[in-house]
Amino acid sequence: MSFSNDVRTEIAKSIIDRDRQFACLYGVLLYCRTFTAEQIVLQSESDVYAKLIPSLFQSVFHWKLLPDARTAGRDNNSAVVSFRITDPEQIGQICSTYHIHPEKREIRLSNLVNNSLSSFLAGVYFGCGSVMDPNKEYHLEFNTPSELLCSDLQKLLRSIGVSGGCILRKNMYVLYLKDSEHIEDTLTYMGAQQCTIELMNIKIRKDMRNKANRVRNCDEANINKVVSAAMRQTEDIRWIMKCGRMETLSPELRELAQLRLENPELSLKELGELLSVPLGRSGVNHRFQKIAAIAEELRSHAVHSE
Template sequence: MSFSNDVREEIARSITDRDRQFACLYGILLYSRIFTPQQVVLQSESPVFARLMPVLFRAVFQAELRPDVRTVSRGGDQFMVSYTITDAAQIGRICEVYHIHPEKREIRLSNLVNNSLSAFLAGVFFGCGSVIDPNKEYHLEFNTPSALLCGDLQKVLGSIGVAGRSLMRKNMYVLYLKDSEHIEDTLTCMGAQQCTIELMNIKIRKDMRNKANRVRNCDEANINKVVSAAMRQMQDIQLIIRCGQLEAMSPELQELAELRLENPELSLKELGELLSNPIGRSGVNHRFQKIAAMAEELRKRAANS
């Protein structure tokens, strides 16, 4: 089961009374890809859609409408269910009930009574919407059939605080959401509260994984810095020893140099704690700077000799 189908299952269960059924069917019809005076076609690969459509038609039109129902195999377990109406009188009845003008389809808020906006959005989602599994990415979109309907839907979503962006794709006007919180608000409004909770849980798991990765990467970077610094310090000390200058260093620097050679894996803080007179990290770093300066001077002498 896909996340998108889970959303359809949940919002279908929320379409319970006639007002919500009326608004849901309105959303499906209004945003159908084909709606002309000669033909209305409603299509979906969703089994939820196939179960819901007869219920909605009976609730709103009783026996007045008799769509031609066809199921076409798309390969494997995939099937396309198509509801087609070609009778001019029946199409005229749909237009009369919902005040739809096929040549200029637009949202009529007067069709949405008794707080049925959520059911209307559910219908639009059934008709032209999809949402990607949030484990992969955050993306919800509506493939609307006209610029006017795309703009109307953008305004309706804006009324609930959701900002969508639009683009053209294969002659369809796509309204899409990328912001996870806006997707959550849309799912909740449509009646998919459990799917909203699942999306939020996925976000929490992703955030935890990202934080763990950042900590691990930070730890690795710190380890690499410690190793690189220790290697430079040991090279400096070994150069000083080869040049017979170890005894020329102060007792404090000699002790630190010997500790570093014996403990190449320790941090500056840990080295400082092992000194006969323990000092902090900054004190150890200052002493290594003196050792580095001494080694650099020996290198210059060797280059000039």
């Protein structure tokens, strides 16, 4: 089962009284893709949705003849459940009850009573919403059928402190959320508290993995720096030896040079601990700088002599 369907399952359990059912069905109907004076079509791939819709119509309208559910397959082996309403009397009752104008659908807050706004948003999610698996990406979106409905929904989400962007995709106005905290707030508001907790746990696990990766990458970078520095230092020392100038080095530099040749894998700090008079990292680095300067001078003389 997908995370998006887990959200549907959880919020469906919160639609328990008639006010919530009324608001939820309003959200489903208002944001469905097809709503005209001739027909209303409600579609979803969710089994939860397929079970919820008849119960909502029964609670709100008490129809003897409920919309029939029809199932059709898709190329990706998923099944789409459709509820089609073509009876003019039923469509008229829906429009009258919810004050919906098919040619200009917009949110009417007067339809929402007794703090049922959260159930309305749940209905909108049932009708046109989806959320990505947070293990892959933080993304929640609503595929709204018009620019006006997209704008209305954007304003509604702002009223609960949630910001989202809008884009036009395949003739649908998509309102999307990318911020994980805004997605958490939206899920919680709709009634999917357990899914919110799961998303937060996933964030914690991903953050821990990212920190572990950063530490590992940092360790690898430090190792590479140590190896590169050791190779440069060894090259300098061998050049000084090739030029027959080791004996001209001070005893401190000769000791360090010998230790480097014998221990190419050690860090500056570790080399400093092996000196007859232990020295810190910066002190060891300063001595290697002197060795590098001597080697560079000898290279320069070699070039000029050629």
